[in-house]
Every structure is written in C-alpha cells, then in structure tokens.
Amino acid sequence: MHIVLDRRPDGGVTATELDAAAMPHGTAAVEASDLAEFVRSREPEHPRWVWSSAARWYPALLAAGVRVERCVDLALCRRILRTSLLTADSELAHEPATGWDDLARIATAAAETPGAPTLFEVGESAPAAALDPVREFQAQQAAAIGATQPAPLRLLLAAESAGALIAEEIRFTGMPWRADVHDRVLTEALGPRAPDGRHPARLEALAAKIRELLDAPRLNPDSQPELLAALRRVGLDVTSTRKWELRELEHPVIEPLLEYKNLYRLFTANGWAWLDTWVHDGRFRPDYVVGGVVTGRWATSGGGALQLPKNIRRAVVADPGWKLVVADAAQLEPRVLTGLASDVNMADAGRGRDLYDSVVAAGVVASRREAKVAMLGAMYGATTGDSARLMPALRRAFPQAIGLVDRAAEQGERGDQVMSRLGRTSPRPGGAWREVQDRASQPGASAADERRARSQARDWGRFTRNFVVQASAAEWALCWMAELRLRLAELGSDLVTAPHLVFFLHDEIMVHTPERFAPQVERLVRDAAAQAGRLLFGTFPVDFPLQVATVDTYADAK
DNA sequence: GTTTACGGCGCG
DNA sequence: AAAGCGCGCCGTAAAC
Incomplete structure (x- = not known):
C-alpha cells in the first residue's frame, strides 16, 4: 500500500x-x-x-x-x-x-x-x-x-x-564524536589552539624553519607559487610542490616542509574550526547527498564526512555502554565485476579468501601488490605503468570479467551510454564532446583534430569503463545498508536507544549499538551483505566477504 | 570587491 | 611509485 x-x-x-x-x-x-x-x-x-x-x-x-x-x-x-x-x-x-x-x-x-x-x-x-x-x-x-x-x-x-x-x-542521530579527544589529537600534533584561528605554535615554528632553510624570510609556505619559486631558487629542480615529488629530493628543507604540509592539512581541514562547525553535543552530523554522484554513490555537502582522515578517527568513540560495529566489504569492486560478468574463474578465485592472494596463487601475477594494481587498472582503464603492463595476463586469466569492462569502455568511446546492474545509466557526453568527434570524422580533419578526438574518446571510455563497476558497487552497498536497516529495526525501533547506522562510506558502514547487541549486530551485518549479493546477482556464486570489528573507537577498526 | 579556477590532499 | 576512476574541501591566485 x-x-x-x-x-x-x-x-x-x-x-x-x-x-x-x-x-x-x-x-x-x-x-x-x-x-x-x-x-x-x-x-x-x-x-x-x-x-x-x-x-x-x-x-x-x-x-x-x-x-x-x-x-x-x-x-x-x-x-x-x-x-x-x-x-x-x-x-x-x-x-x-x-x-x-x-x-x-x-x-x-x-x-x-x-x-x-x-x-x-x-x-x-x-x-x-x-x-x-x-x-x-x-x-x-x-x-x-x-x-x-x-x-x-x-x-x-x-x-x-x-x-x-x-x-x-x-x-x-549523528556519529558519536568526542570533541575532547579530537582536541587532544590536535594539541599533540599542532600545539595548543591559538586565538582567532591563528596558526598554532608547532605550525609557526615549522614555517620559520622553512623560511630560514630556503633563505626566504617573507615566504608564505601556504602559497604554492611562492613555495615553488623558493624551492627552485635554492637549486631544487621541481615542477610542483606535491609531496610525492618533494619526497624524492635531498635537501634539509624537505623534512620540515613535508611535516608542515601534513600538519597544515590537519589544521585547515579537520582542525578546531571544523570541530566548532560540525560537532555539537557529542555528535558529528554528516550532510550526505544521496545520489550526489553520477554513479549513485553518495556525496556530502559540507563537513567532509567522506574524507575523515585516519589520524582523527580516534575521536569517534562509542558512548559508555555502547560499541561501534564497523564493517567494510573486502575488494568490493572486483567482486561486483565478477557478478556483473558471471565470471566463474574470478568467483572461484574470490571464494573464501583474499581475491588478490588467489590471483597470485593462480600464477597470473607475482605479488599481491601487482594483483591489486592490475585489477584496479582494469576497472580504471590504466594506460601506462605496471598496471597497463599486467593487463594482458589478467585478461587471459579472466576473459569474461575483463571483457565486460573493455566493452563498457568501447561503448563510451563511441559516445554510447552504459548501465549499472540495476539500470542506473551513465550520462551522455556533452555537446562539446560530440562536436570534437564530428569534426575529426569530417573529410578536412587535421591530424590534431583526430588526436584530440581520440584522446577525448578514450577519456570518456575510461569513465564508462569505471561507471559500470562503481555504479553497481554503489547499488550493492545501498542494498546492504537497506537490508541491514530493516534487520536492525527488529532489535528495537527507537533510534536513540536501539542499534542504528551512524556512518556510511562507499563500501563501509558503522553501527552504534548497546554493547549487549553487538554480537547480533555483527551477524545481521553479514546476513545483510549476503542478501545484497543475492538481490544483485541471484544465484551466481560470488562472495562478498566483510571485515567486521566491534570496537570502542573507529581508529581501532582497521 | 566578489567569484571562479587551480593546486594540493584527504577518502573510497 | 602514485598512474588509471569517483568525489569534497582548503587556501591562494587569477579572473571578472
């Protein structure tokens, strides 16, 4: 009704x-x-x-x-x-x-x-x-x-x-958040909070050291152009100030600079200002936007709930007498791809064990790291590096699964739309995209026109390649969560006193629960995952194993 | 003065 | 090592 x-x-x-x-x-x-x-x-x-x-x-x-x-x-x-x-x-x-x-x-x-x-x-x-x-x-x-x-x-x-x-x-309900613990984390890392949002002592000390080592007394290290110029002035041949480029350099300024960038990020993104804005009465209230991403993933609007850095997860603490049940789906996207393609070989590889380890055991690649890189490359459309190099071996071992994403990429390159498992459909490429393609197919097209069209087509192909997997994985996660919600309601319907969901992050969920219910919640989380697999893939035997932990703080979940 | 773009980095 | 997908958010610099 x-x-x-x-x-x-x-x-x-x-x-x-x-x-x-x-x-x-x-x-x-x-x-x-x-x-x-x-x-x-x-x-x-x-x-x-x-x-x-x-x-x-x-x-x-x-x-x-x-x-x-x-x-x-x-x-x-x-x-x-x-x-x-x-x-x-x-x-x-x-x-x-x-x-x-x-x-x-x-x-x-x-x-x-x-x-x-x-x-x-x-x-x-x-x-x-x-x-x-x-x-x-x-x-x-x-x-x-x-x-x-x-x-x-x-x-x-x-x-x-x-x-x-x-x-x-x-x-x-909000996610339980201990402002006092958060403040302790910040103070340990940055020094005590300075008035009026000014930089705390540790940050200032590091900035002074950087200015001294670069012989640039007026340098603002937060300014990328200024910093880049200062680095080049002392003879460092850099093209950016990204940390992975800096990490390769030999110079006394590198260590304090990397530390500064790290702490600066903590201060600006999840510092005291964030705490003041987003945490009230012991709760962080994420501003989720359901369907905010074209693939059906959730987005957020303010608060950055989908980017909570690992170093402040200590502040997520269950209430006294309560626990956090944190669960994430292991290698969700490759397993979803397995189901999409009905790839029996890949399903066998993933059954009851780490999918990447099995790929190594099958002799497809040499190490777990390679297996992971290759699999991600298949779903993201890697064109260079290790990942692209490993693709042929992966394609031989799992022709069904890799064929599915390859076809999705071809459809995207042609400008066609692709669908998730349940029918969510990728957007059409924009008018400018079509124009570039049309121009390249005209008789008078220059080599540059054709190059541009080709490159743009490949870009869109990588998007549709990933779309079928990411969108279907988002559907699995929605089904998982929806099934879990209904099961949790059987333990008690009152949101304030009964177990309830407090966080969701693509392939990960968190339930805040009275301690005595925690074992039951763990079981329901697993039941719901199995049911989500059946809803999407029927009787096809693809596993969706979970990592589940009952903890006092989010930081202990992994 | 205000808005937009960019570089950088956090997450999956 | 940091590519190949999807995001949000910060501060600065450039554009209006």
Whole structure:
C-alpha cells in the first residue's frame, strides 16, 4: 500500500491512499501539527510513504520520534527513471522538464548555490497542480512497469529511497564524536589552539624553519607559487610542490616542509574550526547527498564526512555502554565485476579468501601488490605503468570479467551510454564532446583534430569503463545498508536507544549499538551483505566477504 | 570587491 | 611509485 503526502498551500497535508494500481481510494486532510501522529498511526500497516523527498519530509518526523519503514523519494526516483536506458521509451523520459526536475537537481546537488532556491523552497510557490505527487507517482509507476526490465529497476528505486531514509536518520542521530579527544589529537600534533584561528605554535615554528632553510624570510609556505619559486631558487629542480615529488629530493628543507604540509592539512581541514562547525553535543552530523554522484554513490555537502582522515578517527568513540560495529566489504569492486560478468574463474578465485592472494596463487601475477594494481587498472582503464603492463595476463586469466569492462569502455568511446546492474545509466557526453568527434570524422580533419578526438574518446571510455563497476558497487552497498536497516529495526525501533547506522562510506558502514547487541549486530551485518549479493546477482556464486570489528573507537577498526 | 579556477590532499 | 576512476574541501591566485 502507498500513501502519498502532499503539502497544501495552507500548510496542512493531504494524505492520499493508493491501491495496487496506483489509483486513489481515499484521502485525508491532516493538520501539520498532527502529521507525525498520523504517520505513526498508519505505520503498523507497513505503507510505502510517497513524498517529494525524504530530505524535505523526514527530519520533522524523526524530530517527533517517528520512523518509517519504507518510502518513495520522488525526486531521487525521477532522476533515475528520466535517465535510465531501461525507461528510455517511457512518457516520463520524454516529457519536458518540470518543477520535479528542479527538485531532483537540487536534491542531488553536492553544494548549494548561493541565491538559488533550496530544496524546501522549490515548488512551495508553484501552483499545486504543477507538483502533484499523486500524478508524479503514477507517471513513475507507469515508466517502471513498462521498463525493459522492471524488476531490477524497481529494486534500484526501493534501494535509493531506503538510502534517503538512512541518510536522514544518520543526520538525526549523528556519529558519536568526542570533541575532547579530537582536541587532544590536535594539541599533540599542532600545539595548543591559538586565538582567532591563528596558526598554532608547532605550525609557526615549522614555517620559520622553512623560511630560514630556503633563505626566504617573507615566504608564505601556504602559497604554492611562492613555495615553488623558493624551492627552485635554492637549486631544487621541481615542477610542483606535491609531496610525492618533494619526497624524492635531498635537501634539509624537505623534512620540515613535508611535516608542515601534513600538519597544515590537519589544521585547515579537520582542525578546531571544523570541530566548532560540525560537532555539537557529542555528535558529528554528516550532510550526505544521496545520489550526489553520477554513479549513485553518495556525496556530502559540507563537513567532509567522506574524507575523515585516519589520524582523527580516534575521536569517534562509542558512548559508555555502547560499541561501534564497523564493517567494510573486502575488494568490493572486483567482486561486483565478477557478478556483473558471471565470471566463474574470478568467483572461484574470490571464494573464501583474499581475491588478490588467489590471483597470485593462480600464477597470473607475482605479488599481491601487482594483483591489486592490475585489477584496479582494469576497472580504471590504466594506460601506462605496471598496471597497463599486467593487463594482458589478467585478461587471459579472466576473459569474461575483463571483457565486460573493455566493452563498457568501447561503448563510451563511441559516445554510447552504459548501465549499472540495476539500470542506473551513465550520462551522455556533452555537446562539446560530440562536436570534437564530428569534426575529426569530417573529410578536412587535421591530424590534431583526430588526436584530440581520440584522446577525448578514450577519456570518456575510461569513465564508462569505471561507471559500470562503481555504479553497481554503489547499488550493492545501498542494498546492504537497506537490508541491514530493516534487520536492525527488529532489535528495537527507537533510534536513540536501539542499534542504528551512524556512518556510511562507499563500501563501509558503522553501527552504534548497546554493547549487549553487538554480537547480533555483527551477524545481521553479514546476513545483510549476503542478501545484497543475492538481490544483485541471484544465484551466481560470488562472495562478498566483510571485515567486521566491534570496537570502542573507529581508529581501532582497521 | 566578489567569484571562479587551480593546486594540493584527504577518502573510497 | 602514485598512474588509471569517483568525489569534497582548503587556501591562494587569477579572473571578472
């Protein structure tokens, strides 16, 4: 059963119940102040709540202590359906852009554009009929049912919508974060916090030393051009100030300079200013953007939750009497590729053991490092170095899997779109791309035109090569998390007192749980991973082993 | 003065 | 060693 929620101009809500054919068979007018109670009262019937976006509707419900099991996030689902090759013939895909597309674009924009309408403003002023969620849901249903392969697409829509709920729940509960521990980490590394955001003592001392060693008393080491010039002035033949280039040089300034860069990064990206901005009441609240990446990965908008450096993970500490269950999927992308290609050889290699070790044991390459580099190269489209050199051996050993990514690359080079396992579709290359290709195929094309077109085609081919794997891996992760969320809810539905997800990072999840539930949570995490594999790849025997750790602090998870 | 691009580096 | 994919964020410098 579906219940569609729509905001009326007077601020109240219309709830429309739909039958299996998505036809309305009853509406209720609900005052805004009664909405949470209304949702709570209907939730035992396990409806799927249909709303413009979870980001818009769900926070207020969570704040009122109400969780929902399932939803349809129309903004996110529209974006998928409007661009999927599986629904390319649908009316939905062909209709002109509407306010729903604005909503979808804003919902999945990683950064807010100043002055642009926010998610909460779009549609508020438009005529109600323009953004009728019942009609929109019916149009989406029609597109999904008429899809070339409805089943995977419907799974994708459900998973994406579950992701939207999870993102809001994580934002609501937050990730446990000990500001005092974070401050200790910073103080140990940088010296005590200086007033007014000024550089702390250690950073200043290192800067002074660098100026002295480079004989540049006015040098600002944060300025790349100034630093580059100063390095060249003392006879160092560098073309950049990147740390891996600096590391190769022999000069007394290199050591303090590398240390300075390291500490400077900590200070600016995750220093006291970050702590003040993003951590409140013992919680870090990541600003996830579901579907923010074209491949379906999540992005973030502010807070940098997807880039938490290892050195501050000590500050992520479970509450007293609680634990963190941290799990990550081992070699997720190659295993997803295995399933995509139904590559039995690769599935055998990955079964019950480290995939890369097996590739070595099979005599394909000489070391685990080479196996990893070769596999990543296959999925990223390496053209040079060790990785490219190892590709032929890998292709011989796993023709099915490598053939799949090679074909995806060829499609991209031609300008064709490619699809993930469940039907998420890569964007079309832009107009400029087509122009360059067209020009190169004209009779009068110069060698330079052809070179440029070729190089650009290869660039896009590397993108589509990676897209099929990365997008399908993102789907596996969404399914994993959605399955886990439902299983965790059986241990207790209250987000504050029961085990709940607090972090997600592409192939890694973290559950904050009362200590006594930790063993059960570990089991559920594994069950959910197995189920995600079945949802994506049916009975094909590809394993998705996890590294699971129950810890007090995130730093101990790996 | 304000916005955009770039270099650099963190994460998967 | 740091390429081959996907990101966000910082500060500075360049462009407007």
